[in-house]
Each structure stands twice: as structure tokens, then as C-alpha cells.
Amino acid sequence: MRKQLCDALVTRSLKNSNMLFLTGDLGFMALEPLKQAMGSRFINAGVAEQNMVTVAAGLASQEFDVWIYSIAPFIYARPFEQVRNDICFHGLPVKLIGNGGGYGYGVMGPTHHAIEDYGVLLTLPNMQVYIPVFDEDIAATISRAGNSTKPCYLRMGRGEPPKDYIVPAYAPWRQLTRGRGAVVIAVGPLAGTYIEDFNKLPEQTRPNLWVVTELPLEYNPLPEELIIQIKNSAKLCVAEEHVRRGGFGAELALHLADLGISIRTFHHIYARAHHYERYGSQSFLRQLSGLDVGTLLATVEGV
Amino acid sequence: MIKNMINKARKRLLQMHFESKVGHVGGNLSALDAMLLVFHEFLKPEDKFVLSKGHSAGALYVTLWSLGRLQDSDLKLFHKDNTLLAGHPPAKGIAEITFSTGSLGHGLSLATGMALGNKIKGNNVKVVCFTSDGEWQEGSTWEALIFANHHGLKNLTILVDHNGLQGFGSTSEVASMSPLWEKLKGFELEMHVIDGHDFDALRAALALPQNNLKVIMLKTVKGHGISFLENRMESHYIPLSENQYYQAIKEIDLL
Numbered sequence: 001m002r003k004q005l006c007d008a009l010v011t012r013s014l015k016n017s018n019m020l021f022l023t024g025d026l027g028f029m030a031l032e033p034l035k036q037a038m039g040s041r042f043i044n045a046g047v048a049e050q051n052m053v054t055v056a057a058g059l060a061s062q063e064f065d066v067w068i069y070s071i072a073p074f075i076y077a078r079p080f081e082q083v084r085n086d087i088c089f090h091g092l093p094v095k096l097i098g099n100g101g102g103y104g105y106g107v108m109g110p111t112h113h114a115i116e117d118y119g120v121l122l123t124l125p126n127m128q129v130y131i132p133v134f135d136e137d138i139a140a141t142i143s144r145a146g147n148s149t150k151p152c153y154l155r156m157g158r159g160e161p162p163k164d165y166i167v168p169a170y171a172p173w174r175q176l177t178r179g180r181g182a183v184v185i186a187v188g189p190l191a192g193t194y195i196e197d198f199n200k201l202p203e204q205t206r207p208n209l210w211v212v213t214e215l216p217l218e219y220n221p222l223p224e225e226l227i228i229q230i231k232n233s234a235k236l237c238v239a240e241e242h243v244r245r246g247g248f249g250a251e252l253a254l255h256l257a258d259l260g261i262s263i264r265t266f267h268h269i270y271a272r273a274h275h276y277e278r279y280g281s282q283s284f285l286r287q288l289s290g291l292d293v294g295t296l297l298a299t300v301e302g303v
Numbered sequence: 304m305i306k307n308m309i310n311k312a313r314k315r316l317l318q319m320h321f322e323s324k325v326g327h328v329g330g331n332l333s334a335l336d337a338m339l340l341v342f343h344e345f346l347k348p349e350d351k352f353v354l355s356k357g358h359s360a361g362a363l364y365v366t367l368w369s370l371g372r373l374q375d376s377d378l379k380l381f382h383k384d385n386t387l388l389a390g391h392p393p394a395k396g397i398a399e400i401t402f403s404t405g406s407l408g409h410g411l412s413l414a415t416g417m418a419l420g421n422k423i424k425g426n427n428v429k430v431v432c433f434t435s436d437g438e439w440q441e442g443s444t445w446e447a448l449i450f451a452n453h454h455g456l457k458n459l460t461i462l463v464d465h466n467g468l469q470g471f472g473s474t475s476e477v478a479s480m481s482p483l484w485e486k487l488k489g490f491e492l493e494m495h496v497i498d499g500h501d502f503d504a505l506r507a508a509l510a511l512p513q514n515n516l517k518v519i520m521l522k523t524v525k526g527h528g529i530s531f532l533e534n535r536m537e538s539h540y541i542p543l544s545e546n547q548y549y550q551a552i553k554e555i556d557l558l
Binding site for chain 2: 055056060081086090
């Protein structure tokens, strides 16, 4: 997604002379076109994320359109108090772009993983979260986040659609497979890894796969069709590359309870640990958490 | 003008803290003189001020009161339920306060962001950041200094309330950088070390043409002007008793 991200930001910067972009010394071999397009409005804030976040708040208070970029945990975990006090307490529309959400940095190790990012950030007032699924989503994500008057966190990952897949147009909720099986809701790019195997299943057992790309639910309510499917289905499964506490599964369960919708069987598959005994790729770590398609289907089908 | 006002402001500050039973009197008294002068003589309406040492909110409120921006009715509610005036500067409701502060180590980055923004705009807006000396122990303050210095923010002035005492000891006992100004001089900034209660000295330091980041190290006295508060660490936290309050008012009247 980094190329698409760069392209979308370049497009925005050309239309918006008020835009400023700050990076925490990251973007080599990715953001050079943005640096070239923005000139002095592209600022390398150095290896000082606390300062970068708060400087961004100061700039936004002076009515600039401010975007800040780093590896995901360095933009929300290290400077959490700065995000909380300086951006969110003041409702400033700073856009935080975190690269490599979830286990995106895989074998680089747990310091680079971001598996509690949107849960933590959504505890803060006014925060909106975007989790694009496919590379093709990025232009819409930048546009929608850019038009938001609220602080936003963009969890960037890696588009993982099946080969030759025609990506549906961006929407905060999309149904990616249809069948008469369980309802499965995935968060972000993880959904792309399920499409091919789900489509191989007979219609009778094929899950209705939905993907959500914007949180929290207050700003992105469940579509009516999804609510109907949940009501009619015996099983609901949420899969997310995020820890259980504060994750989307917990939010959805609470939301459905608020709506008075009972769920007969609820499965929640989530990122289980920063520290496994062995390191590995994103797909390896997903598998350890049971987020791979095989384990998910076995869970849903009760095999 | 300032000299006529200072005793009135000191008394109002003590009254407000006494009536609300709030401590932090010492650090407010060390900061008040400079804050009054900066607001009355230096800042224009379009300029920005960040109180990084948010625990001196009382001095800021009283300064705004002295300008007619806050009323007695506002000060009476200081630190009470349904007040605009929290123990640290609020995020909303007072035009002169752009940012809520209170967690140390944020203010210089906030001021830096505002200064950079106005530098990019190419206007003449000035930004003043008022820090404590203790908060230079926060790493984020140094991050901000590195960034501000790198960007040559000559529209940014940093005032350091160097009263030498922090929450649980003197700065030299806790984490000495003494003298702090010598450490800061390693940067390419304009350093002025002055008596923080000398209005003429502060006036002169503020007036000097600024070609880079300017730091004014205010050598101040915690609890300034009140004999039994001066340089006493307990003045950081402990509210005034009734006897202390009236004694303090008497001392100010004798000045």
C-alpha cells in the first residue's frame, strides 16, 4: 500500500497548499515522490515521535492540514500521551498514519507490532480509525480521512486479495462473499486472505464475509443487510489482527447487546500475543493466533 | 504600569488560591512577574502563549484577570465544581489559552508547532513558551528544542522559570544540569540569563532583535515576595493557612 499511499498523498498535496506532512525519519524508498512534490512542506521531524505528534497539534491549531507518519507503534504507543492531550483533548484533525499495522512487521519482532493500536486509540475522544483492506482503497481512505474534521488514525497494511480478484469499490462496510453459512466479519486486510477459500465452499456452508474499514461503530454503523444476516445466522465470527481487549469483537458484541440482538454462537479470533516463543512472518504469526483461513473455517464449522 | 499592578496581582493570586484551598503558590509567585510583563507589554493580540508549566495556571488566570479577560466571578470559581478555571489551563473556553497543559514536557513542542506554522505562513506572529526548570528533565522538551533550533524559529521565545525547586527536592539534588543555561548554550540559540523579577532586565531581553530561537533564563525565587514561602519546597504543594494568608497579604502591603 505504500506506493498507493504516496500517490494519494501527492495528489492531495497538489490540491491543498495548506497540507503539511511530517515523518519520523521513515519513508526511504517509498515517500521520495511525496518529498519532491511537497518541498519544504514535507518535514522530516527526526527520531523524536513525541515531539512530532505535539508539533503536529501545534501546526493543526494554526489551521494546517497535518499528516504524520511512522511505523505504527511509534505513532501511537510511544507518544500516546501526546496523542491524547495535544491532539484529542483539543479535537484537532491531525491524521496519524501508522505503517505495518497488526503483525505487518512480522519477523522484525514485537517492538514493531501494532496489535493493540485501534483499541487503545479508540478510547480517546473524537478519534476515527481507518483500516484499508486493498491497495485500491487508499485513495478513498486518504480522501475520507482528509475530509474528516476529527483526529484520524490510518492503520496501513498490505493488500492481500486473491489473484485476479476484482476489488469492490471502497465502502466502510463491504460484503466480500455470500452464502448460507456463518457471518464472518474481518477487520482490514485480513479479509482478503479469506476470499478465495470461502469461495471454494458450497453455497450452503459458504460464510457471508464482511469487512469493516472504519471505526468506531458510532461513526460507521452496521449496514441493515448485515444486521439481518446476523439475526438469521446461527453463528457470528469476528476475525481481527488485534488483541481481544479493546478490539472490534468486543465493540461489536456490546453494540449488538445494546441493539437487543442476541447471538447464538459468537467466535472471536484475535491476535494472541506480542511475544510468541518464535518469531516469524505476518502469516506465521497470524497462524499462531488462529487467524489463518484454515483455522478460522475449522472454528466456525466446529471441526 | 507593571509595578503598579504587581502587588495587586500578587494579592489576587494569593486570595484565589487561599479561597480555593489550592497549593502551587510558590511556582505561581516565581512566574507571575514575567507573565504579567509578557502579556501587558510584549504580546500582541495575534501572538501565542503556551504555559508549559501548567501548574502555574493561577498566575496565568490572574494575569488574564489583570487584562480584563477574566472577571472576579471567574476567579472565585477557581478549582471548584463547574469552573472554567481548572487546576491546569483548560482546553476550551479562554481565547488566550490555545492548549491545555499540565503534563510537563508538552508545551515546548506545542509552541514549536505554532511557531513553525506561522513561520510557514510568513507572518509576524510571535510565540512565547513558558517552561519550568524541572521540566527540562523531560526528554520531550529536548526533542522540541532540537526541532525548534533546527528550524531556526526566530519567532519563538522560551522563558524558563528557573526557581531551582521542583516537586520533591531542588533541581540540583534531583537531576542536576546546573547551570541549565550552559547546557542550552550548546545549541545555536540566543541565551539571556536575567533576574526573573527584574522588569527592566526582562523588558530589555524581550526587546532585543531576534535572529534565532531565543531563551530567557529567568532566575527566580519560588514563593517570591513572601518571606515564609521564599525558596521553600512546601510552597510547591501546600495551600496557605488562614494565618499565612493574612501574613502574606500584610507583607505585600508593606512593599
